[in-house]
Each structure stands twice: as structure tokens, then as C-alpha cells.
Amino acid sequence: MIEGITPMKRRTLVKAIAGMGLAQALPFSVPATAQEPFSFGLTPVFLDSDIELLNELEAYLSEAMSRPVSLVKRRTYQEITALLLSGELDAAWICGFPFVQHVDRLALVAVPLYRKQPLYESYIIVPANRGITRWEDLRGDIHAFSDPDSNSGYLVTAALLAQSELTPGTFFSKTFFTYGHRNVIRAVASGLAQSGSVDGYVWDVMSAREPELVSQTKVLRRSEELGFPPIACLRTNLDTEEIEKLADALVSISKNETGRNVLSMLQLDGFAVEPETTYAGIAAKYELVQRKGG
Secondary structure, eight states: OOTTTTTHHHHHHHHHHHHTTTTGGGGOOOOTTOOEEEEEEEEETTTOOOOHHHHHHHHHHHHHHHHHHEEOOOOOOOHHHHHTTSSSSSSEOOOOOHHHTTTTTEEEEEEEBBBBBBOOOEEEEEEOOOOOOOOGGGOOOEEEOOOTTTTIIIIHHHHHHTTTTTOOOHHHHHHEEEEHHHHHHHHHHHTSSEEEEEEEEHHHHHHHHHHHTTTTTEEEEEOOOOEOOOOEEEEEGGSSSSHHHHHHHHTTGGHHHHHHHHHHHHHHOOOEEEEEEGGHOOOOOOOHHHHHOO
16 A cells, blocks of 8 residues: 555545556556445434444445445544545535535535425424523523534524524523534433534434433424435536436435335435525525624
8 A cells, every 4th residue: 555545545546547547557456356335425414323224225325336335424524525525435425504515516416305305404402391482592501513514403503593693602601512413412301401403304203213312302493494415426526427326326215125224214205316406595594604704
């Protein structure tokens, strides 16, 4: 291995040099029959605590794309987005917020369908026994956010405050990031936070899977419907064969038994190719927060 080159960077280098017909110039050998895994990134927006789910997803994509697929997980949205932008991931399931931040470089591959729509909501949650009905009553709270690059777990609440010339720092007494929507629910349920911003899809799914935990919280406010966290790739790679195979695999997922198992575990209806305007609402919130300095 070339000194200083990580395995993922080596993979990218191999692909690039092979594409120029210079594979023989490499100081390491690449088996002629070896096929580099298609690297698919997952962020904490994904319900990733279920090992069976991850195995089924990897198995389905590998079969549908007729090549090895490697799932790559990281703790933060920023890490996965950086790997995607640098070309070290072939595609990733990201959030709508980083998508609109980098829309000049990223393109949509497919969008999940939740309750038959490519949309979801952001929830502000509080303890189940808390007797308030307005988000304005959260002033002075210790508030849990999911991730600074999360739409539902940060941006929606920041934009709500920006409309009233407020910021999280001026409205709440303290804020912190849990780096996972599950962790926001746990923080509010345990009393570590007095309120939290969370992905409504995750809260809904967890309500069925972990009712004892989620029942300790309640939804104080639901946002309007916004674009569901998408699967994205570099815009320059959108028309490549491997990305087209990924898109076909996702759109056709309900036609395969393993794929249907994946959808069932995710509680999704499928995937569809959607226009970038699906994320116009998120883009507007991002622009508002930037303009207001939030």
C-alpha cells in the first residue's frame, strides 16, 4: 500500500487510475477479477441499531446491483457528507439539510416513501407529563438537538425561532447535540433535556418498537411536511452505470423478498425518483437561518 493512503482513498485512486488505463503503473497489484465494493454511506438519520436490518439491506443491494456493497456508518452527518463530497463514498443516505447546503455538487438518486409520500415532519417533543401547549413556553429550556446538520433535529427549530428574531442560543438556556434521534428521545424521556427536536419518522417508528420509552414523551409541535432524507451522490456521477443500478435497485425494492423485508423493518413504502424541488422547503429554512444569523 502507498504510504499515507487510507484504504478508502486507495479505492478511489485505483478507480481513477484504472479509468485512465494506467493500472500497471500502480505500486500494488489489483486482482483482475476483483470488484471494488460499492460504498454506501449511512448517517444517524438511519435506524441503524438493528443488525438484521443492515445485513438485509446490504444483501439486497449486493444482489440487485450484481456487485459487492459495503455499508459505511459514521457518528455525524458531517463525516458522511465529507466522505461523499470527497468521492470516498459512491452514494449515501443523507439528510435534506446537507443536501441543500451542497446542492451544487450533490444530486438525488432516490427518495424514500413514508406513508406513500417522499415527505416527513420534524417534531418538538417534551416529557409526557409536561403541561404546556405552545412552543413559546419552551423559553429557558435545556433543549436537545440531534445534529447541527440535521433538518428535523436542528434546522426546523432554528428556522422557527428565526421567524421571531430569536436563535437557539438566546431562546434556550442551554442546548446540546445527542448525535442521534433516538438519543434525543432518551434525553427528554430521562429528564436530561426539558425538550428536544427530533425526526418525526424516527419518533413514529420508535413509538411502535419501544413504546415504553417513547410514551414518556409527547409531541408539542409538528412541522409542515418536508423532503424525506434522500439518497444522494456526486452530481458528476449521476449518469454513471453504478449509480443507475443503485437507483433501479431502490425503485424496484418492493419486487424482491429481501427488499420487502428491508421496507418492513424500515416501515417505508418504497423509494422513488423525485425532483429537487422536493427540498425547496428545507432550502428556504436554511436561507432564513443564514439571513438571521442563527
